[in-house]
Amino acid sequence: xxxxxxxxxxxxxxxxxxxxxxxxxxxxxxxxxxxxxxxxxxxxxxxxxxxxxxxxxxxxxxxxxxxxxxxxxxxxxxxxxxxxxxxxxxxxxxxxxxxxxxxxxxxxxxxxxxxxxxxxxxxxxxxxxxxxxxxxxxxxxxxxxxxxxxxxxxxxxxxxxxxxxxxxxxxxxxxxxxxxxxxxxxxxxxxxxxxxxxxxxxxxxxxxxxxxxxxxxxxxxxxxxxxxxxxxxxxxxxxxxxxxxxxxxxxxxxxxxxxxxxxxxxxxxxxxxxxxxxxxxxxxxxxxxxxxxxxxxxxxxxxxxxxxxxxxxxxxxxxxxxxxxxxxxxxxxxxxxxxxxxxxxxxxxxxxxxxxxxxxxxxxxxxxxxxxxxxxxxxxxxxxxxxxxxxxxxxxxxxxxxxxxxxxxxxxxxxxx
Amino acid sequence: xxxxxxxxxxxxxxxxxxxxxxxxxxxxxxxxxxxxxxxxxxxxxxxxxxxxxxxxxxxxxxxxxxxxxxxxxxxxxxxxxxxxxxxxxxxxxxxxxxxxxxxxxxxxxxxxxxxxxxxxxxxxxxxxxxxxxxxxxxxxxxxxxxxxxxxxxxxxxxxxxxxxxxxxxxxxxxxxxxxxxxxxxxxxxxxxxxxxxxxxxxxxxxxxxxxxxxxxxxxxxxxxxxxxxxxxxxxxxxxxxxxxxxxxxxxxxxxxxxxxxxxxxxxxxxxxxxxxxxxxxxxxxxxxxxxxxxxxxxxxxxxxxxxxxxxxxxxxxxxxxxxxxxxxxxxxxxxxxxxxxxxxxxxxxxxxxxxxxxxxxxxxxxxxxxxxxxxxxxxxx
Numbered sequence: 001x002x003x004x005x006x007x008x009x010x011x012x013x014x015x016x017x018x019x020x021x022x023x024x025x026x027x028x029x030x031x032x033x034x035x036x037x038x039x040x041x042x043x044x045x046x047x048x049x050x051x052x053x054x055x056x057x058x059x060x061x062x063x064x065x066x067x068x069x070x071x072x073x074x075x076x077x078x079x080x081x082x083x084x085x086x087x088x089x090x091x092x093x094x095x096x097x098x099x100x101x102x103x104x105x106x107x108x109x110x111x112x113x114x115x116x117x118x119x120x121x122x123x124x125x126x127x128x129x130x131x132x133x134x135x136x137x138x139x140x141x142x143x144x145x146x147x148x149x150x151x152x153x154x155x156x157x158x159x160x161x162x163x164x165x166x167x168x169x170x171x172x173x174x175x176x177x178x179x180x181x182x183x184x185x186x187x188x189x190x191x192x193x194x195x196x197x198x199x200x201x202x203x204x205x206x207x208x209x210x211x212x213x214x215x216x217x218x219x220x221x222x223x224x225x226x227x228x229x230x231x232x233x234x235x236x237x238x239x240x241x242x243x244x245x246x247x248x249x250x251x252x253x254x255x256x257x258x259x260x261x262x263x264x265x266x267x268x269x270x271x272x273x274x275x276x277x278x279x280x281x282x283x284x285x286x287x288x289x290x291x292x293x294x295x296x297x298x299x300x301x302x303x304x305x306x307x308x309x310x311x312x313x314x315x316x317x318x319x320x321x322x323x324x325x326x327x328x329x330x331x332x333x334x335x336x337x338x339x340x341x342x343x344x345x346x347x348x349x350x351x352x353x354x355x356x357x358x359x360x361x362x363x364x365x366x367x368x369x370x371x372x373x374x375x376x377x378x379x380x381x382x383x384x385x386x387x388x389x390x391x392x393x394x395x396x397x398x399x400x401x402x403x404x405x406x407x408x409x410x411x412x413x414x415x416x417x
Numbered sequence: 418x419x420x421x422x423x424x425x426x427x428x429x430x431x432x433x434x435x436x437x438x439x440x441x442x443x444x445x446x447x448x449x450x451x452x453x454x455x456x457x458x459x460x461x462x463x464x465x466x467x468x469x470x471x472x473x474x475x476x477x478x479x480x481x482x483x484x485x486x487x488x489x490x491x492x493x494x495x496x497x498x499x500x501x502x503x504x505x506x507x508x509x510x511x512x513x514x515x516x517x518x519x520x521x522x523x524x525x526x527x528x529x530x531x532x533x534x535x536x537x538x539x540x541x542x543x544x545x546x547x548x549x550x551x552x553x554x555x556x557x558x559x560x561x562x563x564x565x566x567x568x569x570x571x572x573x574x575x576x577x578x579x580x581x582x583x584x585x586x587x588x589x590x591x592x593x594x595x596x597x598x599x600x601x602x603x604x605x606x607x608x609x610x611x612x613x614x615x616x617x618x619x620x621x622x623x624x625x626x627x628x629x630x631x632x633x634x635x636x637x638x639x640x641x642x643x644x645x646x647x648x649x650x651x652x653x654x655x656x657x658x659x660x661x662x663x664x665x666x667x668x669x670x671x672x673x674x675x676x677x678x679x680x681x682x683x684x685x686x687x688x689x690x691x692x693x694x695x696x697x698x699x700x701x702x703x704x705x706x707x708x709x710x711x712x713x714x715x716x717x718x719x720x721x722x723x724x725x726x727x728x729x730x731x732x733x734x735x736x737x738x739x740x741x742x743x744x745x746x747x748x749x750x751x752x753x754x755x756x757x758x759x760x761x762x763x764x765x766x767x768x769x770x771x772x773x774x775x776x777x778x779x780x781x782x783x784x785x786x787x788x789x790x791x792x793x794x795x796x797x798x
Contacts, residue, residue: 047566048566084425
């Protein structure tokens with residue numbers, strides 16, 4: 001299951017014909033094979049040269065638009081992954097969503113593990129831009145889920161209200177949400193729900209399928225803030241990942257409600273460990289234990305996670321490669337958040353702030369969601385330690401400001417390289 | 418969402434049962450007609466351009482529908498879709514179009530002189546009159562399936578055809594992509610501008626891709642004849658004016674359409690049409706004439722009458738709010754239009770609107786005076 005290969009649907013013959021009939025003319029896209037064919041890979045679709053198909057990205061501001069040149073487009077347009085995913089499908093979400101002047105979205109997705117290889121010419125520069133210069137062609141990503149290496153990690157609960165670590169995992173051999181068929185998605189659900197049912201002790205829990213849940217179960221999941229809805233963001237829906245909703249989607253959580261798995265939302269699985277309060281160390285310990293257990297259980301049945309030493313864990317969005325990990329806290333920083341040095345402090349600590357509703361939300365009062373910026377090029381242990389050290393620093397700053405003492409901007413942490 | 422050509426073949430390695438959609442909570446024409454056997458039979462087929470069964474039904478799978486409103490739940494990606502997937506689409510068409518059989522023939526009649534009356538609808542009641550239809554260009558795939566290159570070629574051809582019109586049809590094209598703020602505001606004020614679709618019924622079929630690339634609006638200088646390019650169909654053609662002169666609106670509609678068609682034919686790109694389905698469009702609900710002819714009419718009394726729905730049904734008319742499909746009426750003003758698309762010609766459908774609206778205005782007047790309309794209720798058309 002681990003082999004990757006490229007099947008290049010080369011249309012060299014067709015390109016030759018197109019250049020004869022004047023490939024520059026939009027009106028004479030060449031019609032090949034008008035006969036009706038059944039179950040054939042040949043298409044009689046009117047073909048235009050790559051230059052006529054190249055998207056108009058002049059008003060766009062996303063990573064895909066920054067790196068998709070006409071030359072790269074022409075090079076990759078006739079290629080497809082083994083399950084038939086194409087470049088146009090990878091980039092559709094970025095074409096449909098020009099982006100925001102301030103927020104640079106990624107603008108492309110993978111349909112399967114092979115996408116990252118077949119379309120490497122575009123994915124690599126996007127990954128490099130998004131992940132601070134990480135070059136998949138020459139670098140290796142470290143994976144480390146040994147929670148015993150964590151130092152400190154229990155925060156002052158007068159400031160830290162809750163702690164959370166999330167990541168995603170993909171099942172090797174099954175296509176990702178933008179590309180998967182209904183059967184594949186159902187298989188993902190079956191494999192994952194089966195593995196989760198093998199968890200024990202503090203991880204013992206239950207799966208709730210979105211199609212079968214009762215009104216009562218649904219309400220409880222909403223009250224617990226566990227339920228995820230059909231995505232409305234066009235960034236996600238344009239990639240095709242909401243097809244067939246809510247078929248084969250579901251939520252699993254342990255009885256203690258501290259370990260949660262989303263099935264078939266934006267990725268095959270999203271794994272979340274969380275608790276109220278400031279014990280990030282324990283949250284991360286449970287996170288690692290749960291992940292390793294699930295991996296062991298799927299391996300028993302002959303499955304494995306998508307992972308390689310260049311990209312780490314393979315997920316749908318390039319922004320989540322590597323660890324796919326976002327470790328964060330909800331923290332109250334009434335004084336520090338009003339200090340003009342706050343953004344710079346966060347930046348140097350390699351942290352980002354969000355509102356308490358998650359990405360793209362505003363903070364309520366002075367309570368923020370603070371988490372790691374990086375995903376790829378640093379291990380899980382390194383990133384969680386960064387968050388712990390950073391949050392400790394922020395709490396220290398807040399305390400100093402309470403006492404009327406001054407604070408300092410910390411030196412910037414090293415980025416990759 | 419158009420997948421690559423080989424994706425469907427890859428899918429075949431999974432069993433039909435594993436791939437079959439869960440339609441247990443669905444209420445649309447596709448869900449009514451699709452069975453596992455039909456799915457098995459059609460799943461390995463593709464049209465010559467590569468449109469597959471799952472492409473046809475995706476919008477119906479993603480949008481279960483409404484207990485009261487029966488949506489179609491499937492689309493065509495090209496002209497051949499209606500042939501390759503006839504085992505699914507014939508029953509859908511039959512259900513949607515009042516029992517229209519696979520062997521039936523559809524009559525096309527765009528001879529506006531065949532319309533009787535229609536120039537005398539009382540302007541105290543009829544605020545505006547409008548006729549719209551759609552047209553697809555032979556040899557090009559439809560909005561759910563087309564590539565950017567194709568869509569741009571359609572736009573280019575449409576601009577050339579429309580800019581060759583003169584006289585009352587002389588006009589200008591406004592591409593959505595490069596519209597100035599001033600132009601945009603004017604088009605909004607004229608109620609001409611169409612927006613990126615937000616309805617999941619449309620988006621789930623893939624027709625919103627690459628917006629606003631190669632989309633645009635053309636209208637004549639008089640603002641009485643309007644063409645949408647690459648929205649839900651290749652072309653949507655609309656004739657309209659204030660007041661009740663439906664005869665004139667229909668004349669302009671027919672003449673304009675025929676002029677446009679002549680230009681396209683000259684370049685060997687006629688409109689998709691056949692004698693069974695009439696004009697071929699993206700949504701099966703718009704086959705036949707694709708025509709919706711209607712008025713905005715004040716019927717405050719009649720609309721509150723218990724027999725209003727029955728009258729509409731018998732006249733083969735439907736009501737909508739003045740914002741179009743899925744909107745509510747405001748102040749007793751309704752959008753009244755023909756319910757049929759397939760199985761009646763354009764002239765026949767507009768005739769039903771003209772005759773029906775005339776009758777309903779008579780009824781409204783009677784009710785205003787406190788009279789009864791029981792003896793005016795028509796027989797079923």
